[in-house]
Amino acid sequence: MKSFWVFLGSSLAKMVLVVFLAPLFVGWLNMVRALMANRTPPGLLQPFKDWGKLFTKEIIIPEGSSMLFRWIPRIVFSLLLMSSLLVPMTEPHDDGWVFGDALVLIGILSLVRVLMSLGAMDSGTPFGGIGGRREMMVGFLAEPATILVIFTTYLVSHSTMTFVTADSLQSGSILPTPSLVFGGLSFFLILLGENARMPIDNPATHLELTMIHEAMMLEYTGPSLALMEWASAIKILVYLLMGIGLFFPWGVTGGPGWSGLLPAFGMLAGKLFMAGAILGVFETLVAKLRIFRVPEFMTLAFLLAILGFLSHFVLET
Amino acid sequence: MTPLSVAFFALLAWMGLGLAGSIMVRASGKPLPFLFSLSILPGLAVVVSGLWALSGSSVYSRTLPFGLPGLSLQLAQDPLSSFFLVVLGFVSIPVLLFSTGFFRETPPEKAGWLLLWIPVFLGTMGGVLLAADVFTFLLFWEGMALASFFLVLTDMEEGWVRNAGFLYLLMAHIGTGLILLSFILLSTGQNGPGLSSLSFEDITHAILPRWVPWSVFLLSLAGFGAKAGIVPLHIWLPEAHPAAPAPVSALMSGLMLKIAIYGLMRVDLGLLGIRHIVPGMGAIVMIIGSLSALFGVLHALMQHEPKRLLAYHSIENIGIILIGFGLFLLFWTTGHFVPATVAFAASLFHVLNHALFKSLLFLGAGSVVQKTGLHDLNALGGLIKNMPFTSIFFLIGALSISGLPPLNGFISEWLTFQSALWSTSLQQSFLQSVVVLSAALLALSGALTAMCFVKVVGVSFLGNARSPQAERARETGLPEKTGMGILSLACIAAGLLPFLVFRLLDPVVFSLTGDALPMPIQNHPWLWFSPISFRQAQYSPLLIVFFLALVLGILFLATRRAYSHARVAPTWNCGYPARRPRMQDTADAFGQPVRRFFAPFFRMERTIPVPGDTRPEYHLNVRDPFWSNLYGPLLQMVVFISEKAEKIRNRRISQYLLYSFVTLSLLLLYFEERS
Incomplete structure (x- = not known):
């Protein structure tokens, strides 16, 4: 076990890295989406420019809202940044200092969801309430599937720690097993739902009838809006890192010591590059679902997770 | 001096204080709510007694010098009862404190009524926990049912309160009848010599006929389930909880339902003995638990009366406790002792958690109802501005019950999942699928609970007031705030320092199963919480809070300027002329x-x-579909049968004699046949 100070230092470094990697990923995703739609893409650094500009603007608080509304952007951002410590990025070794497993991570992400919805309700506007309600709806539809995905990955490593799962997968064969393929597909659908991506939610529009995530963001301004947007970017990055750790961990460690760090970063950048491309292409190709079709989508995720779980017993033992 | 005598005298003190309180109120003609604070002392004594007994592993017993002829009352305190005593005593203290302020304006006759029955209710609940023979158990059990029935009837001038009370009494007695039947079956064991076999000690060692365990199991599940509120015997809960005053609902939901769970554990593990349990029983408990959890939370989402909503959540939480208990039975009987003990610990942990956060939520809801005079969530809104303390305490309770880290509700659900993951090592695919589906349903009900409490907190405490009453609401008094504050702190403490609770659970699990919890030995138990092994899962709520505080502190410093210059402005309302709440x-x-x-x-x-x-x-x-699909037809059947019976009742004396003669002859024939 490392000493506490080494742990603190590496955690801080990791969080700083996540803070800057998340906007880069969103920038890349938006570039892919623009290219697919035949538009001239914005630069990779566009999110930094947008949010940097927001940070110079003033904060406007809606009349009638409480202290909760002022604190929620900061709490949500901190929670998501802290949760990035629970997913493997470049060091899958279980060094004894990981303070939560995948279930804890899911719990923290639910806490984020609850707080964001409460913030939306606190603005006292009709849209805020609708957004909060829909966000919670997507959340409860995704939760059973998420648990089953974790059950499936538990079959591989007999652990719910993302680091241990990544470690034991990495030492195994590179050929994917059927249970992990189904589990990974299910996780992909969950990721789309939980991060307000197409076909569940369209991050690019503000149409009253359909918006979920954006409806909760409407009343945030200036730095608080920037924090919320940045937090959402961190959230999608955390989900992707979790998916990478649980399903594609190969190459997360290059080797022991500092010299292994560089190839690991290379692999990580490559995987995120691919993930952004796949997400961007997928999002452009599908149409948004009606809000009441969302249960069917999430049931599909649930069924895929069950298939993954069962195929372990049918095909792999 | 033993822990048992401390607990016993505390119970006597509760009963005595109840009598004294009501007499003093009657004599003075004033409500005297401060008298509730006297009952806190026995509460403290009960906590001390429980902790003291849990520090060792001995069983204390005592025979009282009175009771039935040839059968004096027997009391005993083992780790299981000690744990529940700790929960009982600990939760009673803040609720009693809350009551000293809450009943300030109550008319004297009602205050006297409450001062009599609340301590008696607490005392009888303690009596159930200490009872060591069937007669004592049923005596206190009935006392508890009656005391709570009287408490539900506090506002008996309202018709719907009376209806709710009688429905509760009816369901309580159906339950007691089933429990009585299960005790009768238990005392038919082979070495049970007559009346003395009523003591729990003799029942434990009796050899039972083959068919008895299943019957006892089903009867006790239904009997105690009627009290605990499992589906479909839950119908009294959503009626009785809104009818009772808030502290009474807090005690009933927070504690009395747990006493029913205690009874179930006592009969299934103590009296029936774990050797008589088969995996099928665990599966049944799990299925009923999952259905109760899902059904409870779905109906809670439909409610807009806060206490009715909380009552449906009690059904859900009892379901979660039963999922843990069922997992324990299932794993234990299939020989997987590691996940079994963890599931049992999860179940007991949730007993404590539910007692803490549900009483907190009931007290918060009671304060809101009292200060606004409104029973409808849709008329509230924006209360956090006028009632900041109540709102924050309620928010803590809401986050706890939603099972969110780092609060306490998360830990018991997390432990249940950690145990359910072991389903992969079960041999039978039926049991395996029951476990996996229950885990999925548990996740679903957890997420639905979060949605439900976003609704409660968002609609009643946040946003803008929807009625003038909500606009004018005032904060509750100091005793109320202190009571809710203690419970909130306990929720946070149990969430951040779960090992403290595990210290209490370890002797309980050990005494009932003979197996210790599989927690790995470690240097810093306060920091790292790992129920099975570090490799399977570990959790450190304190580190989560540490990193959260670290990042939040930096962010606070970075955005302090921007937030201090924040401007408050009306929201853009899309061009409509007015924006109304x-x-x-x-x-x-x-x-x-x-x-x-x-x-x-x-x-x-x-x-x-x-x-x-x-x-x-x-x-x-x-x-509730059970009203129209189950209880409606049942009621019609009862009415039909009694109408038919009415026809043969109103006859001449000669016909009555004929009835007696026919009955007697049939009975004689039957016994002739048997001998």
Whole structure:
């Protein structure tokens, strides 16, 4: 076990890295989406420019809202940044200092969801309430599937720690097993739902009838809006890192010591590059679902997770 | 001096204080709510007694010098009862403190009534925990049912309160009848010599006929389940909890339901003995638990009366406790001792958690109802501005019950999942699928609970006030705030320092199973919490809070300037002339997607206005399907049978004699046949 100070230092470094990697990923995703739609893409650094500009603007608080509304952007951002410590990025070794497993991570992400919805309700506007309600709806539809995905990955490593799962997968064969393929597909659908991506939610529009995530963001301004947007970017990055750790961990460690760090970063950048491309292409190709079709989508995720779980017993033992 | 005598005298003190309190109120003609604070002392004594007994592993017993002829009352305190005593005593203290302020304005006759029955209720609950023979158990059990029945009837001048009270009494007695039957079956064991076999000690060692364990198991599940509120015996809960005053609901939901769980554990593990349990029983408990959890939370989402909503959440939480208990039975009987003990610990942990956060939520809801005079969530809103303390405490309770880290509700759900993961090592695929589906249902009900409490907190405490009463609400008094504050702190403490609770659980699990919890030995038990092994899972709530505080502190410093210059302005309302509070989302709107996705769980009546209607009206009435599908036909059947019986009742004396003669002859024939 490392000493506490080494742990603190590496955690801080990791969080700083996540803070800057998340906007880069969103920038890349938006570039892919623009290219697919035949538009001239914005630069990779566009999110930094947008949010940097927001940070110079003033904060406007809606009349009638409480202290909760002022604190929620900061709490949500901190929670998501802290949760990035629970997913493997470049060091899958279980060094004894990981303070939560995948279930804890899911719990923290639910806490984020609850707080964001409460913030939306606190603005006292009709849209805020609708957004909060829909966000919670997507959340409860995704939760059973998420648990089953974790059950499936538990079959591989007999652990719910993302680091241990990544470690034991990495030492195994590179050929994917059927249970992990189904589990990974299910996780992909969950990721789309939980991060307000197409076909569940369209991050690019503000149409009253359909918006979920954006409806909760409407009343945030200036730095608080920037924090919320940045937090959402961190959230999608955390989900992707979790998916990478649980399903594609190969190459997360290059080797022991500092010299292994560089190839690991290379692999990580490559995987995120691919993930952004796949997400961007997928999002452009599908149409948004009606809000009441969302249960069917999430049931599909649930069924895929069950298939993954069962195929372990049918095909792999 | 033993822990048992401390607990016993505390119970006597509660009963005595109840009598003394009501006499003093009657004599003085004033409500005297401060008298509730005297009952805190026995509460403290009960906690001390429980902790003291849990520090060792011995069983204390005592025979009282009175009771039935040839059968004096027997008391015993083992780790299981000690744990429940700790829960009972600990929760009673803040609730009693709350009561000293809450009943300030109560008319004297009602205050006297409450001062009599609340301590007696607490005392009888303690008596159930200490009882060591069937007679004592049933005596206190009935006392508890009656005391709580009287408490539900506090506002008996209202018709619906009386109806709720009688429904509760009826269900309580059906339950007691079933429990009595299960005790009778238990005392038919082979070495049970007559009346003395009523003591729990003798029942434990009796050799039972083959068919008895299953019957006892089913009868006790239904009997104690009727009290605990499992589906479909839950119907009294949503009626009785809104009828009772808030502290009474807090005690009933927070503690009395747990006493029923204690009874179930005592009969299944103590009296029946774990050797008589088969995996099928565990599966049944799990199925009933999962259904109760899902059904409870789905109906809670439909409610807009805060206490009714909380009552449905009690059904859900009892379901979660039973999922843990069922997992324990299932794993233990299939020989997987590691996940079994963890599941048992999860179940007991949730008993404590539910006692803490549910009483907190009931007290918070009671304060809101008292200060606004409104029973409808849809008329509230923005209370956090006028009632900041109540709102923050309620928010803590809401986050706890939603099972979110780093609070306490998360830990018991997490432990249940950690145990359920071991389903992969079960041999039978039926049991395996029961475990996996229960885990999925547990996740679903957890997420639905979060949605439900976003609704409660969002609609009642946040946003803008929807009525003048909510606008004018005032904060509750100091005793109320202190009571809720203690419970909130306990929720946070149990969430951040779960090992403290595990210290209490370890002797309980050890005494009932003979197996210790599989927690790995470690240097810093306060920091790292790992129920099975570090490799399977570990959790450190303190580190989560540490990193959260670290990042939040940096962010606070970075954005302090921007937030101090923040401008408050009305929101843009898309060009409509006025923005009214009524435009905010309502509690019913929150339930709409759930109503749509889970339609078979509800019985809905809706009137939707047609286009062109000059006076459009929208009505929605969601009801419990068990009323129309189970209890309605049952009621009709009872009425039908009694009408038929009426026909043979009103006859001449000669016919009555004929009835007696025929009955006697049939009985003689039957016994002739048997001998």
